[in-house]
Amino acid sequence: MFKVPEHQVAGHHASDGKLGPLVDDLGRFYKPLQSDGRGSKELAFYETFSSDTRVPDHIRRFFPVFYGRQLLEASNGSGKCLHLVLQDIVSGRINPSIMDVKIGSRTWYPGASDEYIKKCFEKDGKTTSVSLGFRISGFQLYEGKESGFWKPGRNDVQSFTVDDVRSVLRRFVSSSSSTGNKKPDCSAAILEQLLELKAWFEDQTIYHFHSCSLLILLDKESVLKGSTPAVEIKLIDFAHVLEGKGVIDHNFLGGLCSLIKFVSDVLSDSKESSITANVESEKPHDCTSNGNCV
Amino acid sequence: MFKVPEHQVAGHHASDGKLGPLVDDLGRFYKPLQSDGRGSKELAFYETFSSDTRVPDHIRRFFPVFYGRQLLEASNGSGKCLHLVLQDIVSGRINPSIMDVKIGSRTWYPGASDEYIKKCFEKDGKTTSVSLGFRISGFQLYEGKESGFWKPGRNDVQSFTVDDVRSVLRRFVSSSSSTGNKKPDCSAAILEQLLELKAWFEDQTIYHFHSCSLLILLDKESVLKGSTPAVEIKLIDFAHVLEGKGVIDHNFLGGLCSLIKFVSDVLSDSKESSITANVESEKPHDCTSNGNCV
Secondary structure, eight states: OOOOOOOOOSOOSOTTOOOEEOOOHHHHHHHHOOOTTTHHHHHHHHHHHHTTTTTTTHHHTSSSOOOEEEEEEESSSSSSHHHHHHHOOTTTTTOOOOEEEEEESSOOOEEEEEEHHHHHHHHHHHHHHHHHHHHEEEEEEEOOOOEEEOOOOOHHTOOHHHHHHHHHHHHHHTTTSSSSTTTTTOOHHHHHHHHHHHHHHHOOOSSEEEEOOOEEEEEEHHHHHHOSSSEEEEEEOOOOEEEEETTOHHHHHHHHHHHHHHHHHHHHHHHHHHHOOTSSOOOOOBBBBOOBBO | OOOOSSSOSSOSSOOTTTOOEEEEEEEEEEEEOTTTTHHHHHHHHHHHHHHHHHHHHHHHSSSSOOEEEEEEOOOSSSSSSEEEEOOOOTTOOOOOOOEEEESSSOOOTTTHHHHHHHHHHHHHHHHHHHHSEEEEEEEEEEOTTTOEHHHHHHHHHHTOOOOHHHHHHHHHHHTTSTTTTSSSHHHHHHHHHHHHHHHTTTTTTTTTETTTTEEEEOHHHHHHSSSSEEEEEEEEOTTEEOOTTTTTHHHHHHHHHHHHHHHHHHHHHHHHHHHHTOOOTTTOOOOOTTTTOO
């Protein structure tokens, strides 16, 4: 019944005897509680968040559904272990392209140990977190029947420069663009959803999301079958969420705005080139805010 | 002809034999070039910026006018010294309230020395920079004929907590609210100008403003005389501006959004209370985006 997730692009993997997440056939994702109190903090976040009436419904869709907690045989066979039961975001997807973007120029949180702050501070400077306000933690990009998935190694991703990130994002976001008008162009839907999330972050002072990731999920195949939205944006990894106490999450918001600017640049460049190249061509497919392409 | 500025709220003062800025009667502000290469970097910024055609006119008004450089007898009598010649923002003002807000949760810049980064990092954590995305560096608030100016000491300002900043900002922003409809209410103009600046920062990838300050200047007296706008927002201190290289200034933008949220909260609270208290009263004064109150 339980198996190792097929499309995980970052985080702890259930392989080589390590403790990792599991999925089932019913669309649920089982995340073992991490050690060092991280797991219990993430559980506490999901429990608070899922009943927090201050979070509007149109924002709730950016978070995985939380089904509760469950004792489960650990993926490494080390015995029973408490798991978060979450929505499996890629359940039912055929060839999903997924990118995990860790948001914020600073991944440490006030009140953490000096050792933890130092570790994060150094990694933020070595990766693009300080320069860009975000870093890519991992991705897989479906390039078609022949090429299959492009999924670089973890170390390669971690050594991405600003220019690498720019070109990878460009390739990722443009991958959903229409080819001969056969496939839907959904890069505008990515932008639209990110802007919706941004509007909330400009106002919400409830939570500060430290070291949290934004998942971008693209899946043209599913759309052609008409079953699910082609674009989904989800926030994940809430081990270091603190109370906002009346202050906006400026660290998350700044990084999100930087990501938005990149995606928006890709879009305006592609519009320009399509105008130049295709003045006489058909109107391109539009995307609606729920990620369905029409 | 030259004198020590009357209304300086932060930065180096020309007093006690120290090197500081001077003003003249023609509305010019003379800032001596700081040591450690800071002065020459700031001069280079002003020279580049003043001829940068990528900066739109409606944004240029958020920067002091740059008139060039000039060799001048230093304020401490130590001989001739190169000065930046800038617009004196408070020239002609009667009783200006001024607040200096250093924007950004991080005041150090990539490429600085380890020692400098460490110094900034520690100060950012001790002040509200990390928690709020900005800190108040100094202010003076004109409270009326009897009370005169409220201008706390530098050490007091530097030890402000988040709650101190909230209450000081509230008092500052509300100080321009109308009393019996005799005086103009210009808190909306502050917000409007900050939002205009924000829109530029969401898009501009030319400059990254590290350790830069945003001055908020309020002056009701001048408005009653009809001479100058009651609200002016100016960016100052450009010793650590780096090239943006196609990336937005997410550190500045995040802090600016946090400040905007505070100001916007003050405004919505005061609207609520005025609706409750004054349902039958006259329509309040409106503010236009150029800071004039009508």
